[in-house]
Amino acid sequence: MKSDKLKFLLFAVVVLAIPLFIPKGYLTNVLIFVGINSMLALGLNLLLGYAGQISLGQAAFFGLGAYGSGVLNTQYVINPWLAMALVAVGVAAFAFAIGFPVLRLKGHYLAMATLGVGVIAYISFNETVDLTGGPSGLSGIENLSIGSFVFDSDIKNYYLVWSFALVSILLAMNMVNSRFGRGLRAIHDSEVAARVMGVNARLMKVQVFALSAFISAIAGSLYCHVMTFISPTSFSFPVSIELLTMVVIGGLGSVFGSVLGALLLTLLPEMLRAFQDMDIIVYGLLLISMTIYLPGGLVRGIPALFRKIVPARGSHA
Amino acid sequence: MKKLITVALVSFFVFCMASAAMAAAPIKIGALFSVTGPASFLGEPERNTAQMVVDEINRVGGIKGRKIELIAYDTGGDSTKAVQLANKLIKNDQVVAIIGPSTSGETMAVIPVVEKAQVPLISCAAAIKITEPVKPWVFKTAQNDSLAVARIYEQLKKERRTKIALLTVSDGFGASGREQLKAQASRYGIQIVADDTYGPKDTDMTAQLTKIRGVHPQAIICWGTNPGPAVIARNAKQLGINIPLYMSHGVSSKKFIELAGDAAEGIRLPTGKVLVADLLPKNDKQKKSLQSFIKDYQHHYRTEGDHFGGHAWDAVMLLRYAIERGGDNPAAIRKQLEATRNFAGIGGVFNYAARDHAGLTKDAFVLVEVKKKNWTLVK
Structure with missing residues (x-):
């Protein structure tokens, strides 16, 4: 427990200090999106890594959050912070409502149903032109502000997004070590056994689904205010798959695994630009080798690899 | 005395080297094209064309003796990526102007970035929303729908x-x-x-x-x-x-x-007229540009240049003339772009103005009909 707190503090200090040590500009901008992706991956990881329920429709909640905030900001006079809270609660309530029928399904059927939710949301963003601007997108969204302090630069947005990400991480860490979190892991291992032990599996699955939608919606709101423009392609099916990849590569059932996955999958394509036209192939090869050689995800694989190398050196000496 | 001469010679030499290096410092132009992904049919010919035109300009000595360096990134058709890369072009690569993006969605996403950084953007996308209402730093070469x-x-x-x-x-x-x-x-x-x-x-x-x-x-x-x-x-x-x-x-x-x-x-x-360049009457203003584009593209890539590559051709050329006339800082380029008159490119004859950053009239289009697997002009 104590080491968890220490880990979090260390992580928070690193996150807050990073902008002081990197060159201003582009990298800070990319790290903002790492923060947003971390929240999304964390949301999915709670559902998939802890409770063992897959979702291929996370982009829907991300998009609902973004469009909710975006539409409220451009077409109605409402405080954007209040809008963000309302939208997040609304999206969570929506997830809660659809969670009951959807989460009765298991395995492939659950994957199909959540995929359906994602596709329906994507089509709605495209077709409700009057509200969302349709395929050409919604522009003119304002940056967030507190009084006269406007979050209008990369560095300000970095701290904005990462404060939300850090709070989500802290809450998630507390949650997974609570009674609720243990219940979720019990469901993951065996739903029948969990129910025999007195865990209300059905309700808990829906609750964690709603929680994951809540975090995704907040990430969506932040995204729309940082970008100031949104279009449906940012919330399409491939985005859900990318989030899934982040969680699997980072480490299922690990809070920091989500962050690591988000960091890797957001930064890697940028670093691979040096390979020019070959970058996609290198990217694919790296992902394949990571899933083969680090099956537990980066968060478990890297320490294991480290242990393997270090004693080997020790025996030689 | 000998020492003095040596010092003078050396410092003269160093001075020459420095000024030569300064003259040789290339002008950096950024480009964002969706070379991969669903819009690759736009991005690929655009990237090819932009690189080709820049190479051609450098081959004949650059702009006023200065080479151009094209820094092109692939956005994959993703607007989040387009925004990140626009930031990279502006903040890290310090380009003086940006060509692209290829699609309207990406362009709309990038507009707030370039407006804030005050760097001219010449979009290769078609949507009318890009230049209407007019944004000071945003131009486009694709014909309005x-x-x-x-x-x-x-x-x-x-x-x-x-x-x-x-x-x-x-x-x-x-x-x-x-x-x-x-x-x-x-x-x-x-x-x-x-x-x-x-x-x-x-x-x-x-x-x-x-x-x-x-x-x-x-x-x-x-x-x-x-x-x-x-x-x-x-x-x-x-x-x-x-x-x-x-x-x-x-x-x-x-x-x-x-x-x-x-x-x-x-x-x-x-x-646009590029499909039917050979069928156009001799007095057509664009004919010369069209034929040189088609010939160069065929020569470089062994395939036919199209309409979309043409948007990039126009963008690079517009920039070239703007830099030739006004200098190489973003503000001067913007001012000169706006002053472009009668530039006969691939997409049409461009006349930008303070209130018009699209620059074309409906003469930019001809109506064609497919006959025997080929294009013919509709009279």
Whole structure:
């Protein structure tokens, strides 16, 4: 427990200090999106890594959050912070409502149903032109502000997004070590056994689904205010798959695994630009080798690899 | 004394080297194209063309003795990535201007970034929203959809076809075209009797076409990019629909004729002049630019240059002349771009002004018809 707190503090200090040590500009901008992706991956990881329920429709909640905030900001006079809270609660309530029928399904059927939710949301963003601007997108969204302090630069947005990400991480860490979190892991291992032990599996699955939608919606709101423009392609099916990849590569059932996955999958394509036209192939090869050689995800694989190398050196000496 | 001479010589030498190095420092131009992903049919020829034109300019000594360095990134058609890369071009690479992005969605996403950083952007995307209302730092080379619509409606009016059906794709391109088709109809006395859409990845449009056939329009206008319109052409032929079928400039490449096969016969579409460069009269202002573009592209890439590559050709050339006239800082380039008059490029004859950052008239389009797997001008 104590080491968890220490880990979090260390992580928070690193996150807050990073902008002081990197060159201003582009990298800070990319790290903002790492923060947003971390929240999304964390949301999915709670559902998939802890409770063992897959979702291929996370982009829907991300998009609902973004469009909710975006539409409220451009077409109605409402405080954007209040809008963000309302939208997040609304999206969570929506997830809660659809969670009951959807989460009765298991395995492939659950994957199909959540995929359906994602596709329906994507089509709605495209077709409700009057509200969302349709395929050409919604522009003119304002940056967030507190009084006269406007979050209008990369560095300000970095701290904005990462404060939300850090709070989500802290809450998630507390949650997974609570009674609720243990219940979720019990469901993951065996739903029948969990129910025999007195865990209300059905309700808990829906609750964690709603929680994951809540975090995704907040990430969506932040995204729309940082970008100031949104279009449906940012919330399409491939985005859900990318989030899934982040969680699997980072480490299922690990809070920091989500962050690591988000960091890797957001930064890697940028670093691979040096390979020019070959970058996609290198990217694919790296992902394949990571899933083969680090099956537990980066968060478990890297320490294991480290242990393997270090004693080997020790025996030689 | 000897020492003094040595010192003088050395310092003179160093001075020469430094000034030579300064003169040789290249002018950095950024480019964002979606070379991969769903819009690669735009991004690839655009990237190729931009690189080709820059190489050609450097081969003849650059702009006023300074080489141009093109820094091109692939956005994959993703607007988040486009924004990140625009930031990278501006903050890390410190480019003086940016060409692209390829799609309207990405362009709209990038606009707040360049407006804030005050770096000129010449977009290669078509949507009218990009330059209307005018944003100080944003220009574009792709013809407005409104001009293509006007070209089609003019022809329909001439042939007295007043009842038409629309079939548009549900993406940025289709939505923008649909808006224009609906907005301009009344001006030409045209009545829209059916208004249907299809998804960008749909593989069968018989349902929409059957519905359209039921309301007996006198022409069908389809607004989309490959492969959707080719499917529509085939479906229409299968259903035996024999009223004129008009497509948008979004399919103006040989690829469309390949995809649609026999069903392409008789289909009409508005297009930039690059497809029919050889058919143009000698006094056409654009003919020289068109022929040099086609020849260079064939020479470099062993394939035909198209309409989309043309947008990048125009963008690089506009920048080149702006830098030649006004210097190489973003503000001067912006000012000179706005002062562009009578530049006969690939997309049309550009006349930018403070209130017009699209710069073209409907003369930028000609109406062509597919006959025997080739393009012919509609008189």
